[in-house]
Amino acid sequence: MSTHRRDTVLRVDLTAGTVERERVPERWRRQFLGGKGLGARYLYEDLAAGTDPLGPDNLLAMVWGPLTGYLPGESRLAVVTKSPLTGGFLDSYVGGTVPDALAGALPDCLGVLVTGRATDPTTLVVADGDAHLEPADCWGATTDETDAAYDGAVACIGPAGEHRVRYATVATDGGDHHAGRGGAGAVLGAKRLKAVVARGDPPKVPEDLAGLRDTAEREYRESSTGRWHAASGTLESVEFADAVGALATRGWRESRFEGSEAVGVAAARAAATDRERPDRDTPGDFRVETDAGESVPRGAAAMSLGAGLGIDDFDAVAALGATCDRLGIDVIDAGSAVAWAVRASETGALDRSLSFGDAEAARVLVRAIAHRDGDLADTLADGLDAAAERYGGREVVPSVKAMALPAYDPRDAPAMALAYATSDRGACHRRARPIETEAFDGGTWSDADRVDRVDRAQTARSALWSLVVDDFVGETVDDLGASWLQALGDDHDVASLSRLGERVWTLTRLFNVREGFDRRDDRLPPALTVAAAGGDDALDPEAFEALLSTYYAARGWGPRGRPTRRTLARLDLAGVVDAVTPLDDRAVGVDRPADD
Amino acid sequence: MDVDLRFFATFREAVGQKNITRAFDDGLTIGDLLAALESEFDGLEGELLDDTGDIRPQLSVLKNGREVLHIDGTATELDDGDTVSVFPPVAGG
The missing domain is CATH 1.10.599.10 (Aldehyde Ferredoxin Oxidoreductase Protein, subunit A, domain 3)
Incomplete structure (x- = not known):
């Protein structure tokens, strides 16, 4: 069949102000495909151990795959970097219009690799098979304002990324979608890259794949999961977790939330002005108006901002979510930071008067975190472990590798x-x-x-x-x-x-x-x-x-x-591992070390 | 006796609301209950029990928060005031 082979990447050096194309080694393409795998391969190859995640040497890879634009459902993009929150590997995925626009604008590419640090705020514009750098005039703008400032599909950071909040996101489509969790937005902020603007038409689905795609979308539409998704989006997960007693509530004090229905799918349905993708068989989550702007509340927001903070008012939770979306800050980590502050104030570790259920106080604190405004917010912007280190109270809100747990409570679920x-x-x-x-x-x-x-x-x-x-x-x-x-x-x-x-x-x-x-x-x-x-x-x-x-x-x-x-x-990784990565001599349960 | 029923996702759509209470005669089992629900609601017909009367694969039915497959399956007996939750396969987010 005839299709454009995707076998190059664009390397963007913000320090030098250059954009260069390079071929992906055939072996890498075969062994790692694209997305997470190829991003991980470049990250392991290009970074030295101990590289500062917020320094110019860190790499941020935006990688799609050989089938982007062809697969059923929404196209997605992997954002791969060294996390400023965990100090380890980070991959995060984002949808919206950007992945297809990037793949369409760079038809022989699998990704864009960004290194260095610009002197001044900068935008990367991708169009017509190439890319160039421009000054960014919208430093300080929220994600929706930044999106509106450009013609094209926009991936950008908000104020949280600019202030290097270690759980800042990379937002697409004005904050409807986010590459969240471990702080990819902070990495872009440190590099002074405000936005990536892609101007390309979505890739045309090859004839040989059109049938597969139609079949897959029909199967999903008719499947139990697809029917659930069409009925409820992701929002009902808050009610599921409550029903099975696995919903972290009020800073992990409880595992059921009496307000789960109030912030759940029925409330969203009643408030909705539209669905996220109203013209699709599985139309996505519910779009609502809030006093902080339009929002698409998802399950994670209802769980971490609703149950996690004890807020049982749907409008207030949606507005808090919209605030996070515009600031470009992760809802799970932001909710966990506020929950930690409330519990620390209750135990006396923190000399503040905070309480669960206070949506306005939560919004004030989230805004402060996004701008690192004040000592507490500045510390919380570095994550739960940093806050616990400074103020005490490590045990109250759980984290692994310094990343807050999502609100699925595993205390009765060892797996x-x-x-x-x-x-x-x-x-x-x-x-x-x-x-x-x-x-x-x-x-x-x-x-x-x-x-x-x-x-x-x-x-x-x-x-x-x-x-x-x-x-x-x-x-x-x-x-x-x-x-x-x-x-x-x-x-x-x-x-x-x-x-x-x-x-x-x-x-x-x-x-x-x-x-x-x-x-x-x-x-x-x-x-x-x-x-x-x-x-x-x-x-x-x-x-x-x-x-x-x-x-x-x-x-x-x-x-x-x-x-x-x-x-x-x-796993064909013997030739990949470098000399400074420590290995174990023998696997658990294996009596003798390998001869090699 | 009264039994409280909670429906999720597509089942909620079929029933039209999330929570309902129904009165039944004593001695009701989960199998009886699910069959009665299939009769009452058109959208649930064939969705809860298979041809042999067992709970359909991937469907989860909880009695007071506990999966009935780990009690007595469709023979699990219900008492006044029990809560039964009916889940299709979960789509999390």
């Missing part, structure tokens, strides 16, 4: 706790989310069952996010994309793609190990060893250590959580 603990970018519910079944039948699971559910999901998503698939409609890509790639003339099959997923997951582990991470960073947060109010579920640290060892054994990693040479050889 979910394992997913948080072993997630490569810090506590994350998207690499594996076993709680969706564990909440119902986890009581019958063995440790092997728990590990199986976590490592399978991590591996599969590593492959799918290298393509990069839509998180929801992508579920229909049940062969990890093999048939899609074959239609483009590639010879990947399910087995090779599964191995690719494991390779990518192991490479991100190598990156973190090189930065000094080991078993101690896969710890169980102390807050999870204490039962929530009114409950009796808490995790047992000894049992969790045994579970973690079972996980390492399944991955072929050693007792310190480091891959072994034998595992690297099995």
